[in-house]
Amino acid sequence: MEPTKGVSRPVSYFPVSPMMLFPDALGNFSVYLWQGGDFVLYTRSGQRFTRRHRKILHNNGVKEVFVQSDEKSNFDTYLEENLGHILGNDSLPWEDRSKVFYEASSGVVEEVFRNKLPSALNEVYFKRVSSIVEDSIRFLASDHSLSAIAPFISHDYKTYTHCIHVFIFTVSILQTYDLSEKELIECGLGAILHDLGKTRIPKAILNKRGPLTRDERQIVQAHPLHGVSMCSMLPLSQNSINCILFHHEKLDGTGYPAGLSGDDIPLPVRAIAVADIYDALTTSRPYADSIPPYEALTLMRHDMRDGLDMDLFKRFVAVLGGADML
Ligand SMILES: [Fe+2]
Numbered sequence: 001m002e003p004t005k006g007v008s009r010p011v012s013y014f015p016v017s018p019m020m021l022f023p024d025a026l027g028n029f030s031v032y033l034w035q036g037g038d039f040v041l042y043t044r045s046g047q048r049f050t051r052r053h054r055k056i057l058h059n060n061g062v063k064e065v066f067v068q069s070d071e072k073s074n075f076d077t078y079l080e081e082n083l084g085h086i087l088g089n090d091s092l093p094w095e096d097r098s099k100v101f102y103e104a105s106s107g108v109v110e111e112v113f114r115n116k117l118p119s120a121l122n123e124v125y126f127k128r129v130s131s132i133v134e135d136s137i138r139f140l141a142s143d144h145s146l147s148a149i150a151p152f153i154s155h156d157y158k159t160y161t162h163c164i165h166v167f168i169f170t171v172s173i174l175q176t177y178d179l180s181e182k183e184l185i186e187c188g189l190g191a192i193l194h195d196l197g198k199t200r201i202p203k204a205i206l207n208k209r210g211p212l213t214r215d216e217r218q219i220v221q222a223h224p225l226h227g228v229s230m231c232s233m234l235p236l237s238q239n240s241i242n243c244i245l246f247h248h249e250k251l252d253g254t255g256y257p258a259g260l261s262g263d264d265i266p267l268p269v270r271a272i273a274v275a276d277i278y279d280a281l282t283t284s285r286p287y288a289d290s291i292p293p294y295e296a297l298t299l300m301r302h303d304m305r306d307g308l309d310m311d312l313f314k315r316f317v318a319v320l321g322g323a324d325m326l
Contacts, residue, residue, distance in 0.1 A: 013039055013066035016075070018058070019092045020100070021065070022085055023051040027078040029071035039066055045074070080104045080128070084135035094148035101139060102152040102164070105132050109160040109192060113199055126234050133167070133188045140168060141175040141184065146323035157285040159198050165283075167192040169275035169316070172323075174268060176315045183239060187268035190236075190243025194272055197226030197244070207286040221256045224248060239268060247272045250307030270309040274316050277304065293326050 013032060021031065026048055032039040042065060043049050057065065067075050079086065079100050086092065086100050108128045115125065139145050149168060154161050170191040174184055198206060201223055205216050212220065227244040236244075246260060246269045253261035255273075265273075281296035291299070297317055300308060320326050 012069045014069055014072065015064040016067055017092065017096055018054060018062060018065050019089060020079070020082075020086055020096070021049045021054065022082055023054055024048055025078070025082055025085075028074040029067050029078065032066040032068070033062065034064070034066060045071070076103070076107055080108065080132070083132065087136055087139035094144050095151075097139065098145065098148040098152060101136050101145075102149060105136065105164050105167070105192075106161060108132055109163055110158075112193075113160045113163075113196070122234065129192060130189060133192060134185055137171060137181060137184050137188055140171040140188075143322065146172050146319065146325070150323060150325050155283050155290050157280075157283040159195055162279055162283065163192050163195055165279040166194060166272060166275045169279065169319075170268070170271045172319045173271040173275065173312060173316050176319065177267065179268075183268070186237040186239035187243055187271070190240035190268070191272050191275070193227065193231065193240070194244050194247045194276070195223065195227065196230055197223035197228070200226040200230070209287045221248070224257055239266075242266050242269050243272050247276055249273070251309060252306040254307060267309075267312070270312050271316075274300070274308055274313055277308075278316070293320065297326075 016031075021027075026046065028045050030041060030045045031043045031049065033042050034040075043053060083100065083104050087097050089097070108125070109132075112125045112129060146168065153165055153168075167188055171184060171188050174187060179187070201220055205212065205219055208216065224245050224247060228241055231241070231244065246255075246258065246265060249255035249258060249260040249265045249269065250273070251262055251265065251270070253259050277300060278293075278296055281299065282290050282293055284290045297320075300313065301310075305313075317326075
């Protein structure tokens with residue numbers, strides 16, 4: 001199809017790689033070209049973007065197309081629905097795929113945390129989170145993905161970004177073990193939901209500066225149980241439930257809620273514990289400044305070694321080093 005008539009410039013536009021527009025995928029947003037000093041409509045909202053559309057762009061050497069900013073949420077929905085295609089598209093640069101992954105996963109998990117599963121829409125959200133995990137697990141298990149994602153990792157603490165980071169780090173650690181893709185997905189889902197129960201803890205306690213009272217500490221320490229009870233109506237595997245319920249257990253038995261120790265703590269849970277502490281230390285929280293990666297790892301190795309799986313910790317350090325994150 002030939003480019004159609006020119007339009008005035010009513011709103012701002014953002015650039016998109018044509019590689020993110022999939023033949024036969026239907027998006028509720030219009031696509032524009034920048035031609036002759038103006039934005040020119042190329043495909044209308046609701047019109048299929050065909051192979052021919054893509055070929056014309058390719059033949060003309062078009063590296064960027066544009067979408068109007070007021071259609072950004074429709075574009076984000078399209079990205080989320082096509083996430084598996086995008087992340088598996090080797091002709092897209094790692095950086096572009098990482099940005100799509102980070103934005104899509106943050107968007108969904110933020111909504112889940114804002115709406116405090118379970119709500120009337122719990123199954124819808126659960127499916128969306130499950131799809132994000134399934135669509136991204138192979139991408140995250142690649143050696144290249146972590147270094148490409150690193151620039152997007154925020155160092156300002158928010159519970160939902162923390163859960164995304166723990167998901168990313170946990171999968172990066174676990175891919176060094178011989179786990180099946182199904183197990184990786186189940187543990188990834190547990191990792192991304194691990195702190196869901198914090199939505200039931202009053203913000204005044206979660207964000208309190210200074211030490212917690214004994215009662216406050218007990219309230220905070222109930223969050224793994226809240227998380228599991230909030231997911232009780234969802235079809236979660238035992239692997240996922242273990243990750244939510246036991247992520248604060250410690251190898252020396254001093255953790256909570258069950259005081260498990262040693263090998264009674266499943267391997268994926270031990271991975272989440274390492275990822276969880278590392279992300280918390282390297283992120284600014286209301287009651288504590290962030291510390292640099294090297295300091296965080298030193299602190300974990302010296303002061304927390306009795307509670308952590310040190311073989312797994314060494315693998316994590318190697319993963320971070322390999323991704324140039326140290
Ligand atoms: Fe937690």
